[in-house]
Amino acid sequence: MQNPADHKYSAIDLSVDLPGLKMKNPILTASGTFGFGEDYAKLYDLSILGSMTTKAVSIEPRRGNPMPRIAETPAGMLNAIGLQNPGFEAAQHKINALRAYDLPILVNVAGHSFEEYIEVTKALSDLESVDALEINISCPNVREGGITFGTSAQMVEELTAKIKKVSKKPIYMKLSPNVTDIVELAKAAEAGGADGLSLINTLLGMRLNLQTGKPILANGTGGLSGPAIKPVAIRMIYQVAKAVSLPIIGMGGASTVEDVLEFLYAGASCVAIGTANFTNPMVCPEIIQKLPEALAKHGFQSAREAIRFSHR
């Protein structure tokens, strides 16, 4: 990874600081695309990353949706995994195992009900290995929980407040783009006491089988991710950053170092890479390696300087 040219940009400071997440660089992985890290750890040292977001964790194990769960789309893909996860008991061991690496861990929280969100938050925030929690109120692939909680400003504010009350670690509310006005929901999360925001989650989409006419995904609809959604993500982060001063974990189709700059400019303090890991499993180390030169070329001495650049 290291080559002599890197020395030229070694003065560029990549570090960023968010509540609970003291990151050596602004690159992290998006929930659902990286499991609990054990698979990609076979390809590279996870300590290279600024941070990592785990798969959603619910109290009980969840099976997720029937198959097929995946379909490709133009410049993207649909997923309808349905929050399959081993449940808190098993997940905590996987999370604890991440202490082997030098990076803060962001754990994603899923729930069917207010009570479950609170229960999972309490259990996870007690773990020393958890640095911050990303509250998933925007998954479009489950009938109960997920997006149901993320579409009403009142519910977002109430849930945020209740979770904040019991969490020993900073909380980031992960917002859905499948709403009329994401700014309203961002303000509600801020009013509820969130330490930060995470956006955007996937867009609701569908593909049909040309032989049968039926949806390809067993679930019918799925969440659209990948480069296709980047303009929507940039627009929403830009609008939210204008209205709210909370730090933002930005994501939605980022796959190149230039994309990362765009997300930082729009208002993200760090950028999560998701679907791009499937296209190129080495995308995160590659982006991190290219970041110092990209920042320097655009006149920045640090990643921090690029955050919210569009709003200055």
Place this chain on the structure above:
Amino acid sequence: MKEQVCQILRNEKIAEDVFLLDLQVKDYEAAEVLGKFVEIKLPDGAYVLRRPISIHDFNEKTQVLTLIYKILGAGTDFLAKQMAGTKIAVLGPLGHGFPLPTAGKKHCLLIGGGVGVPPLYALGKALVAQGHQVTTILGFRDAASVFKAEAFAELGAVHLATEDGSVGIKGFVTSFLNEELKAADVYYSCGPIPMLKALEANLPDMEGWLSFEARMACGLGACYGCVVETQTGLQRVCADGPVFAAGEVVYGGI
């Protein structure tokens, strides 16, 4: 598992909609490819997902990896148009493949249906090298779909069936399961689900290893996009499979 940029050495049509792809890889070991697959990145930014293709053959000395794939959609159609000399990213070898017998000299059946046939060949060669007896049963739709029957003939007896009877007997692979073959020690299979189910039903007491497929996203176990129900819960076709023991998978379970 490793990610490499590999040169295409050959990409040729060998049957109706079926292509053979030779790739120049590095540091692959012969023992680690049997029944495994690779994730191919199509050389065009338009495709977000890689294509999982099983390994057909491998020459450890020349490091030439041979894949056989069928044109099933836009991605494989695009792959079929790539010329020798083009470089593509390849992630592999992936998954848990076919296990070789641990002791003795066994009579092994290789049973393949259509595009399920390719991964059985490297396995067959390894079994013969270990001194086992190999009998191959292949089923295809019609004469135009048949490929590599001669290659398997070099390993041992080959029985061929086509659905329309244009080559070999008219019927399915199960037509060949007479008393002699039912006395074999182990079977390895890859092909359509109805075929795998029929084999489990016809060979209930024989040790068997079945290779499955599923739509995949990450290909390496992280996303849970490719699960299958088994006797021990949901497992990932890409990382826990693609090979599972006969009787382990619960068909239609998820």
